[in-house]
Amino acid sequence: MTAAATPHPLERYYRLHARIYDATRWSFLFGRDRLLGQAAAALQAAPVRTAPRIAEIGCGTGRNLAALARLLPEAALTGIDLCPPMLRRATAKASPRTCLVCAAYGPDSLPPAATDCIVFSYALTMFNPGWDAALDAAARHLAPGGLLAVADFHDTRAGWFRSWMGVNHVRLDGHLLPVLAARFDTVRQEVRPAYGGLWQYFCYLGRVR
Template sequence: MAERADHGALMDETYRYQRLIYDVTRKYYLLGRDHLIEGLDLSPGQTVLEVGCGTGRNLLAMGRRYPQARLFGLDISEQMLTTARAKLGQGAVLARGDACAFAPEVLFGVDGFDRIVLSYSLSMIPDWRGALAEARRHLAPGGQVHIVDFGDQADLPLWFKRGLRHWLARFHVAPRDGLGESVAAVGAASVHRTLYRGYASYAVVARA
């Protein structure tokens, strides 16, 4: 528990000021987020939770794409949630919580979600496999976890891969090279593919 509290404090400190320019700067390298949103294929009244919702950028885009969906957001950083609340207003229900252990009934008043989104959040969560398993645990029947994050950059120049990872480490971000294998292990029905020559990974895990 202390480790998780420390991670929350670290995220608050990291993004205390970064949150103010986050959306402007991240649009150039958090690639594949709109691809994920399009693939959610939400019907009216369905629920979607973004774990690690940050500034609320994705939830705002989801609301525009699926105006009749019910939106929820979870983040461990109160600093990020401050920005998300200002951006989303009443458009989403937001709560502070740990991606590896949260209770939807307590935080949101629902017992499961039709879609759960992990968009460039697994690369920031120390126990990222635990977060993936926790997300799947909170799917409603027929639900899906949709993931986009940094890939292994296998088809990109080595200098680019090294430079990217060195720069990302400054923000406590680490690409998860084992994402594809972990997705296959956690879901009975899953898909995984790379985007942009391995720059990003996209995955879907369905509830068994």
């Protein structure tokens, strides 16, 4: 694991939350397992290579990487996150085929056009600013026909809830899906309600053009 060049404000937030993340986030980070299953099925249906190369951006505690290692035992996995407290948790879960990198995600984070699937799980709505640059980097890093897999918050009608999520570093105003559809060729897209419609979340699969 390489060291981050500079600390990030979110590191302070996750010094506490890393300890309770997996025990609590299941109650509102919906769609993650569905997305991972769909991505694994898509990679198996049209494999580019025997061992697909998959990267998760904002991999956190490594929960999704561990699931992908079970779904795709031959896959070469990379997890990128800029919060050391979260990556310490991920290290304990990492398979021998997993590489963890502590750094901000950017154009030079991965080799160009060499990754078969890039996963963003409840990460893009927290990249403020920077979600658009992250999608530009993903398009650069994906191999031709490579798969982008995203699960994230979508929108809410409740202004108070949108404001509260903003306090917790999450942008919740439906901004991502139109951009994903414009930049990638949509394979599958689902928008679902959570907690009786208090908010919506989405799962998206698309291929780089």
